[in-house]
Structure formats: C-alpha cells, structure tokens
Amino acid sequence: MKLQRLRIENFKLFRAPLEIDGLTDGLNLFAAPNESGKSTVAEAIRAAFFERHRSSAVEHLRPWGESSATPMVEVDFELDSKRYRLTKAFLGKKRCELVIDGRAMDGAVAEDHLAALLGFRFPGKGASTPEHMGIPGLLWIKQGTSHDIASAVGFASDHLRNALGESLGELASSNGDAVLKAVEAERNELLTPAAGTPRGAYADALKLRAELEAELERLHADIESYQSGVDRLFNLRRDHQRDEVARPWATLREQLVVAQQRLDEARGLDEKKTAQEAALRQIAAQVNSWRTQLQAMEREEGSLVQRETNLQKTQEVLAKALGELQAWEPRHASATKADAEARENLRLARQAASRIAQEKTIESLAEQLAALSQSHEKAKAEQEKVTRLQAEAQALAVPEGELKRLRQCADALRTAQARLDAVATALEFELQPGAKVRVAGTELTGSQRQTVIARTDIEIEGVGRISVLPGGADLESIAIERDRARDQLAALLQGLRAESLAAVEERARQQVLRKGEAGAAEAVLAALAPKGLGTLAADVATREARLAEARLVLQAMPPAPAAGIAVPSAESEEAAARAALEAASAALNDAKVAAGNAREQVKAAEDELAAVKATLNDPARAGRKTEAGGALTDALAQQSAMQDKLSELAQRLQTVNLPVLAQDVERLERSARQAEAAHSQRATEITRLEVELETKGALGQEEAASEKQRELEHATRRCAELERRARALDHLLKLLREKRSALARRLRAPLQKHLDHYLQILFPGAQIEVGDDLSPGRITRQSLRGAQSGEFEELSVGAREQMGVVARLAYADLLKEANKPTLLILDDALVNTDEERLRQMKRVLYDAAQRHQILIFSCHPEAWRDLGVVARSIP
Known part of the structure; x- marks a missing residue:
C-alpha cells in the first residue's frame, strides 16, 4: 500500500484546506515544531480508515470553536497496482466515497470493503479503539505508544497468523492438541492452572488430613490436660486444708486495727495544721x-x-x-x-x-x-x-480527450507507415544524365528511392516498360490501416x-x-x-x-x-x-x-x-x-504568733509521716481481703476441677484418639496417591507443551527470520524469542560481562521503543510476503532514543524502506539529517 496524496479540511488544527502530495514509495520525513500539525495529519489518516463516516463520536475532529464545521479527509493511495481515492466527511455533511480505478463505491459498503482489504474492523457503536484497528493499528504507531506492542500484536494476531499460513491453525486443531487438552483438563482437576496449588479432590483430601491431624492433636491435648488437672486438684486440696488451720487473714485484720488508730491520730494533727494555715492567710490578707x-x-x-x-x-x-x-x-x-x-x-x-x-x-x-x-x-x-x-x-x-486521440492517431499513422515501409518493395535508381525514366507517370532524374505497395509501371525511353508487382500477404491490409489512420487524423485536424x-x-x-x-x-x-x-x-x-x-x-x-x-x-x-x-x-x-x-x-x-x-x-x-496605721501594727503581731504555732504543728506531723501510715492501712486491708478471696477461690476451683475430671474420665478420650489415628493414616495414603497423580499429570503436561512449543517455533520461523534481520543491524550478535502470541519475548545481548538476557517488558522505555519499531518492521515484511498491504507511520516513535542508538535505527529504517512506504513525523529535524531523504514541513 502506497499513499500518494492527502487532503484535509476543517480537521482540528487545520481549518483551511491542507494538501500533501508527492509522497515517495520509500521514506517520507515530516519535520516541524510542536503543535504544527504533525500528529493531526497522522490522526487524519487513521480517521479516514478507522472511523465510520456516520459516527457521532468524533466531535474531537472538529476545529476548536467551530461547532458547525464538517471535518473532511481525502486520501489517494495505490494497492495491488490499482489506484484508490477515499473521501470521507464527518459530522456535518456526512459522506464516504471510495473510487477504485474509476469504479465508485460509497457508504458503509466502501468502509467494509477497506476494512476487509487492510485487516481491521469497525466498532458496533462509538469511536474506534485500538482493539478494532488490527494490522494498521499495529503498523501505524501513535505518538507515545511505540514501546507498547503486546496489546497491538494481540489485536492483530489473527491477521498475523493468517500471514504465517495455515500451519498454526492445523497445530491448534491437531489430535496432539486434543491429547494436550485432555491431560490439561485432568491435571487442572487436581491443580490450579496458574500457581499449581491443590484443588478439587486433591484439595479435599489435604483438607480432611489437616482436619484429622488437628482433631487428633486436640484429643492428645485433652488427655494431657486431664492428667495435669488431676495433679492440680491434689495440690489445691493440700493448700486449702493448710489455710483452714492457719487462718492468715485473721492476723492481718488485727494488724489493720492498730494501723487505723495511728492514722486517725495523725489526721487530727493535719486538720489542726490546715485550720491554722487558713487563719494565717486571713490575717495576711488584713495586713x-x-x-x-x-x-x-x-x-x-x-x-x-x-x-x-x-x-x-x-x-x-x-x-x-x-x-x-x-x-x-x-x-x-x-x-x-x-x-x-x-x-x-x-x-x-x-x-x-x-x-x-x-x-x-x-x-x-x-x-x-x-x-x-x-x-x-x-x-x-x-x-x-x-x-x-x-x-x-x-x-x-x-479538449484533453481530443488531443489525446489526435496523438494516438498520429502514433497509429507513424506505426502503420513504418510497418508498410518494412514490408513494401523498395526501388532505388541511379540514372545517367539525359536518361528518361517515368515511374507511375512521374519522370525521375538522378539518384532516387521509392517504395511501392501496388502494381507500378516503369517506362524507360528507348527500352520499354517494366511492371513491378510487390509481394507480401499483409501488404494490402497494412496499407488500408495506414490510409484509415491518415483519414482519421485528417478528420480530427479538420475538426x-x-x-x-x-x-x-x-x-x-x-x-x-x-x-x-x-x-x-x-x-x-x-x-x-x-x-x-x-x-x-x-x-x-x-x-x-x-x-x-x-x-x-x-x-x-x-x-x-x-x-x-x-x-x-x-x-x-x-x-x-x-x-x-x-x-x-x-x-x-x-x-x-x-x-x-x-x-x-x-x-x-x-x-x-x-x-x-x-x-x-x-x-x-x-x-x-x-x-489604718494602728490596725496594721495589731495585724502584724497576730500574724507572727500564728506563724509560730503553725511551725510547731508542722514539726509534729513530720515525725508521724502521714502518707506512710495511710499506705500501711491500705496494704493490710488489701492483704486480708486477698487472703480470704484466695481461700474462697481455691475452694471453688477444687469443686470445678472435680466435676471437670469426672466428665473427662467418662468420655473415653484415649479410645477416640486411637480411632482418629486410624482415619488419619487412611487420609494420608489418599493424599499420597493424589499427589503422585497430580505430579505425573503436571510433568506430562509440561512435556507436551514443550513439544508443542518446539513445533510452534518452527512454524514461527518466517517471523523469526525477519526479526533477526533487523536485530542484527540494531544489536549485532543479539537474539530474540517470539512468544506464543507472536509478540517479542526474551532478548539476549552480548556485553563486556558476557551474555545478558531479559524479558521485553524489563527493557528501558527507550530500548522498548526501538524494539517496538523493529518488531513492527518485521511484521510488515511478513505481511508483504503474504501479499498483504503494508504502510508504516512513525509519529515521534523514537523520542527516548539516544544519539548512537538513533543512528542504528536510521540504518534499520533505510533498509526497511526498500520494501515498504514509511511516513516519519518528528519535531527534531536536526536528528534526521542523515536519513537520506529531504525533510518536509507541514504546509
């Protein structure tokens, strides 16, 4: 597929008509500053093919502030030696017209024809999304998406598999694949597909075994608890009998009474001190x-x-x-x-x-x-x-048609005359001075050459007459053709x-x-x-x-x-x-x-x-x-006497230590209460243990533990059987998948060949794997520290951009071998590429341009000066 001309009008940035023509079959470089319309031109190409002309979800195509404008795109391109012209108008005066070598199609019929031809589809409703764009969505790189290739390959995978041939389809429907599915189904009954963890009967058996182990452990714990309970009951009875005799709480009560008396005496002194302090404050206020x-x-x-x-x-x-x-x-x-x-x-x-x-x-x-x-x-x-x-x-x-016909008639006349001259009889004369010779009634002199196509008489004075009869089976028809062309030319000239x-x-x-x-x-x-x-x-x-x-x-x-x-x-x-x-x-x-x-x-x-x-x-x-002076003197005397009495009370309180006496009362009261509570609680605990031990002794816990042990041994044997079966099925499935992958690699060899071709230009000596989904997988490169491998998604953004472009070129080569249309559009696809790597990518693009038309849009013209083509600006 080769674009030849593009015309857009009332399309986003471009209100006035913009026309781009003279596109070459190989590289086409468009370099212009930001916001000059490069991405808009690329979007116009996508809209012309991917959007339904009757869609109402393309309001974003209108110029800003122009609510009544009709975005229009016209594309001339060549495909399979046929000339196409696609014209689409959106929103306002909606229309779609596709002209193929003079034959016109319009409306949805034309759009569906293009979708089938180029390998994409339209959404049921709304605007087109990447999942509908198929092959063009893979090869027409939108700004900022060159590093994201897995999803684009997924959306175009059916078309790529068709390009690889029917082998992958045969592989998917083979008897071996049926066996693989059967093994996988049986394996998935016992193990989860992703993590390989137990499921189904295997998981149930493991769960039963775990439950039996927990139950047996509980029974053993109950037996041990019963035995320890008997020992604890003995100790409790011994301690209870000892306290019944000693009665330690009575002694503590007697000590509490003495401590309370001392505390009451100390508190009396403290109350006197408090009253004296209040009186002293009153007299100080009067002073x-x-x-x-x-x-x-x-x-x-x-x-x-x-x-x-x-x-x-x-x-x-x-x-x-x-x-x-x-x-x-x-x-x-x-x-x-x-x-x-x-x-x-x-x-x-x-x-x-x-x-x-x-x-x-x-x-x-x-x-x-x-x-x-x-x-x-x-x-x-x-x-x-x-x-x-x-x-x-x-x-x-x-009229252009008349001039063309006139030239065709002149060419036909020259051709007929040349053919006639080739088959006619030629007569050459070398006559002596004074000789009288007449040919067809015309007298000749000197050296002459004539061509005759019909019976011609030559009269020589003094000799007689010679008749020339030209031969050749087509002579007459050629002469008629010459005359017809001459007459037609004369008629046209006359007109x-x-x-x-x-x-x-x-x-x-x-x-x-x-x-x-x-x-x-x-x-x-x-x-x-x-x-x-x-x-x-x-x-x-x-x-x-x-x-x-x-x-x-x-x-x-x-x-x-x-x-x-x-x-x-x-x-x-x-x-x-x-x-x-x-x-x-x-x-x-x-x-x-x-x-x-x-x-x-x-x-x-x-x-x-x-x-x-x-x-x-x-x-x-x-x-x-x-x-006021007398009253002040009396108040000062009273204040001095009160201060002396307060000092005496403070000294007496310091000797009795009131806080320690209060702590003694609290300590003795709590100790007596705790001793009585402990004695009562021990009696309750003895009663509870007696009842509990009598109940446990009647349950037959040791017999129940023996029965659970037998059930556990049976469940363990069942788990071992299911584990062996799951491991065997998992191993068999792995072997089958490896064999199938090996066969798939052989079938993906054409794509691998094209990827390796470009990879050797970008990374000499590197290797790359093609995944089952036909997207780039693990890449291995040589460095000073030896071979280094990593998945495609583990590469830097710049390296993924470069590999994304390389992979798309390989897909284009594969499609071209399958006689599928190819066109590559790179809208600022290598913005994260350094100078050295960009130099290698230009070699890659120049090589691919020998087979494909490539449109490159960039805002860095100085970076592409050595691409081998002249950069064009957006008019």
Whole structure:
C-alpha cells in the first residue's frame, strides 16, 4: 500500500484546506515544531480508515470553536497496482466515497470493503479503539505508544497468523492438541492452572488430613490436660486444708486495727495544721489591705506636684500646635491657587494636543485614501487583464480527450507507415544524365528511392516498360490501416481547424501560457485586493467618509491657544501642584488635629489637678490614716504568733509521716481481703476441677484418639496417591507443551527470520524469542560481562521503543510476503532514543524502506539529517 496524496479540511488544527502530495514509495520525513500539525495529519489518516463516516463520536475532529464545521479527509493511495481515492466527511455533511480505478463505491459498503482489504474492523457503536484497528493499528504507531506492542500484536494476531499460513491453525486443531487438552483438563482437576496449588479432590483430601491431624492433636491435648488437672486438684486440696488451720487473714485484720488508730491520730494533727494555715492567710490578707491603704494615701500626696507639672507641659504643647496651625493656613491657600492655575494650563495643553492629533489623523486618512485609490485602479486593470487572458485561454482550449486521440492517431499513422515501409518493395535508381525514366507517370532524374505497395509501371525511353508487382500477404491490409489512420487524423485536424499535430500542440502550449499569465495576474489581483474588488471599493468609500467626518470634527474644535505649553510639561506641573496641595492639606489637617488634641489634654490635666487637691483637702483624711496605721501594727503581731504555732504543728506531723501510715492501712486491708478471696477461690476451683475430671474420665478420650489415628493414616495414603497423580499429570503436561512449543517455533520461523534481520543491524550478535502470541519475548545481548538476557517488558522505555519499531518492521515484511498491504507511520516513535542508538535505527529504517512506504513525523529535524531523504514541513 502506497499513499500518494492527502487532503484535509476543517480537521482540528487545520481549518483551511491542507494538501500533501508527492509522497515517495520509500521514506517520507515530516519535520516541524510542536503543535504544527504533525500528529493531526497522522490522526487524519487513521480517521479516514478507522472511523465510520456516520459516527457521532468524533466531535474531537472538529476545529476548536467551530461547532458547525464538517471535518473532511481525502486520501489517494495505490494497492495491488490499482489506484484508490477515499473521501470521507464527518459530522456535518456526512459522506464516504471510495473510487477504485474509476469504479465508485460509497457508504458503509466502501468502509467494509477497506476494512476487509487492510485487516481491521469497525466498532458496533462509538469511536474506534485500538482493539478494532488490527494490522494498521499495529503498523501505524501513535505518538507515545511505540514501546507498547503486546496489546497491538494481540489485536492483530489473527491477521498475523493468517500471514504465517495455515500451519498454526492445523497445530491448534491437531489430535496432539486434543491429547494436550485432555491431560490439561485432568491435571487442572487436581491443580490450579496458574500457581499449581491443590484443588478439587486433591484439595479435599489435604483438607480432611489437616482436619484429622488437628482433631487428633486436640484429643492428645485433652488427655494431657486431664492428667495435669488431676495433679492440680491434689495440690489445691493440700493448700486449702493448710489455710483452714492457719487462718492468715485473721492476723492481718488485727494488724489493720492498730494501723487505723495511728492514722486517725495523725489526721487530727493535719486538720489542726490546715485550720491554722487558713487563719494565717486571713490575717495576711488584713495586713496587705491596711498596707495598701496607707501606700495609696502616700501616692495621693506625691501626685499633686506631678499633676501641676503635667498641666504646664500640656499648655506648652497647645501653644506650639496653635503656632503651626497659623503657619500652614496661608501656605494651603497659596497651594490651592497654584493647583487651579496648573489644571487650567493642562486643559489648554490637552485641547491643543487634541487638535494636532486630529490634524495628523486627517493627514493619515488622506494618505490611506490615496493608496487605496491607487490600488483600486491597479486592481481594476489587473481584473480586466485576467478576464482577457482567461478568454484567450478559453479560445485556445483543446479538449484533453481530443488531443489525446489526435496523438494516438498520429502514433497509429507513424506505426502503420513504418510497418508498410518494412514490408513494401523498395526501388532505388541511379540514372545517367539525359536518361528518361517515368515511374507511375512521374519522370525521375538522378539518384532516387521509392517504395511501392501496388502494381507500378516503369517506362524507360528507348527500352520499354517494366511492371513491378510487390509481394507480401499483409501488404494490402497494412496499407488500408495506414490510409484509415491518415483519414482519421485528417478528420480530427479538420475538426480542430488545424493543419498538423504540431499546430495543435502549439495551440495547447499557448493555452497553458495564457492560463499561467492569467494565474499570475490573479495573484497580483489577490495581492492588491485580497478580499475582492468590491471590498476594496468599499474600503475606499469608508476612508472617504472617515476623512470627511474627521474634517468636520476638526472644524468643531476650539482654536489652538496662541502660545501654549506641551502636554507632558503641563501634566508634570499639574502633578507637582496637586502633590503640593495634597501635602499642604495634609499638614494643615495634622496641625488642626494636633491643636484639638492639645486643648483636650490641657482640660484633662486641669480636671486631674482639681481632683487631687479636693482629695488632699478632705478634713477626715488624717483620722483615716492614723486608724489604718494602728490596725496594721495589731495585724502584724497576730500574724507572727500564728506563724509560730503553725511551725510547731508542722514539726509534729513530720515525725508521724502521714502518707506512710495511710499506705500501711491500705496494704493490710488489701492483704486480708486477698487472703480470704484466695481461700474462697481455691475452694471453688477444687469443686470445678472435680466435676471437670469426672466428665473427662467418662468420655473415653484415649479410645477416640486411637480411632482418629486410624482415619488419619487412611487420609494420608489418599493424599499420597493424589499427589503422585497430580505430579505425573503436571510433568506430562509440561512435556507436551514443550513439544508443542518446539513445533510452534518452527512454524514461527518466517517471523523469526525477519526479526533477526533487523536485530542484527540494531544489536549485532543479539537474539530474540517470539512468544506464543507472536509478540517479542526474551532478548539476549552480548556485553563486556558476557551474555545478558531479559524479558521485553524489563527493557528501558527507550530500548522498548526501538524494539517496538523493529518488531513492527518485521511484521510488515511478513505481511508483504503474504501479499498483504503494508504502510508504516512513525509519529515521534523514537523520542527516548539516544544519539548512537538513533543512528542504528536510521540504518534499520533505510533498509526497511526498500520494501515498504514509511511516513516519519518528528519535531527534531536536526536528528534526521542523515536519513537520506529531504525533510518536509507541514504546509
């Protein structure tokens, strides 16, 4: 399969039509920056083949923001020496047309024909997914998927197996395979397919054996427990009788009573100490209260001088604030006047600048109108030239079919004449001067040669007449054929009103020249009037209207001032004046606020001084001060006496150690309670053990253990039998699979051959295995440390990309040998490949291009300069 031309329109990135033609049979390299449309072109090819034209799940094909656009793809390609043209339109005006050597198919019939031809299928509904893409999905590598080959091979496996021939199918349906399935079925009855763990009867036997072992172990444990229970009962009875005699809990109760008495005495001392501490805290509070009252009176006496000093300072601050306020008032008035003058100057400057700008606008519009008018005149002249040249070309037009027929007739005439000359009789004359010879009534002189095809008379004066009768069985038919061709040529020339074929060809050449000149004139016209003469004329009219409007606006503007300043200078002065006014306003406002605050502070200081004087002049104040001093002295004496008594109580409590006495009571009480509880619990335990041992003795546990032992031995023999059978079936299945794999490897030899061919170019000396699913398996390579092997999925992403491309080339070779269509598309398929490995991959691709057409899309043109082909950009 060879792509020849691709045209897309309204397809994602490409709203305008994009056409790519001139594709070669081998390598085709497209190199362009990111987001220039490379992947979009590759997606257009996939959509043309994989998507149903009536599908509503392809909204993503529309250009962004174009909800009514109709994505269209047209592909010309060659397959089996036949020329195909596939045209598909999606979403809007849906259609599908396939033309094969002039024979047309359309709709779903055409799509199904292509699917069967190329090896893919369509989904039942929705958009196409990789599982439907078959062979093209394997060979047309989508960006970022070159390393993922297993799933693509799986989706194309049926077509690949068909390419390998019928051998794999015969292998799958052979009698040997039936035996393998039978053995596998019996083996899978005893072992799981994947892990080989027991299942079915084998698992049941193992479970029964494990249950019997657990039951026997439980019985043995019960027997041992019975024996240990008898020993424990003996010991419990002995200890119980000993405590009945000794009664240790009674002694502990007597010790508890003595310890409780000591604890109560100590707690009495502690309560007295607590009461004395509370009284001491009360008297300390009274001392603090009287002392605080006396200190407050002393502070009141000292604050009079402070209040007078504070009043004096606030009065000084008020005087200073009033001075600053008076200084800023005239400055603020001056700044206000300067700001008004600056704003007026700025208004006049902007008015003058607007008039100048309007005059420049009028001048620019006039220049644009002159240029457009000149372009309009030139465009009209070019339009007339285009019309004249097209008319001349039409007058010189020679129908393509007539010129072709004319050439065929001329070729037929030349061929017939040549054949006639070959079989006709040739007469050569060498005549002496003065000799008179007539041939068919025409007199000859000198040296001449004539060809005759019919009876011809030669008359020689003085000699007589010689008749020449040409021979040859086909002579007459060839002559008739020559005459027929000559007549047909004359008729065609007459119909074309021409004298010869050369004249007609010259006429066709002149027509091509006229078309070329008309095309050049159209290009000039398009440059002068890109949107047409009507639009250009409308632009001229628009410019005229805008020019007239601009002139009216200028007339309505006030006249420019006699002497003005520039707008930037006026703006600068206005900004400076505004800043000065704002600063003066802020300073005046701050001065007003400061004066107000100073007045409030003076009033507050006067009020505070008056309050202090009133307090100090109170007649009862001296009596309260004397009373507070006496009360403080009495309270200090009481506080000292209480502290001495509290120290005595603390010393006595320290000698009795109250926490230790409380611990003694708790310890003795708990010990007595535990001794009584242990005696009671031992009695209960003796009763429980007696009942339990009587019950176990009646169960016959030793007889039950013997019976379980016999059942366990039988279950063990059954497990051994099933284990031997499972191992034998597993071993037999392994042998059968190995033999089948060996046969499959021989049948996969053609694919292995192509893989080895490319692998030796990429990794000399390496080996690769082909899996049962026909995908690449374990690869072995030579290194400085010897041979290294690993599965395909264990390779790095870059190595898997390279092997993914190599494998696809091998599949393409296999398909080509089976006369299946092949085309390879690599959309940034080797982005994770280093420079050295990429050099080897280019050798691989160049080799594969001798057999297949390959389309490579890349955003790194410099990396592909040595590929041997010229990189093309996306138009």
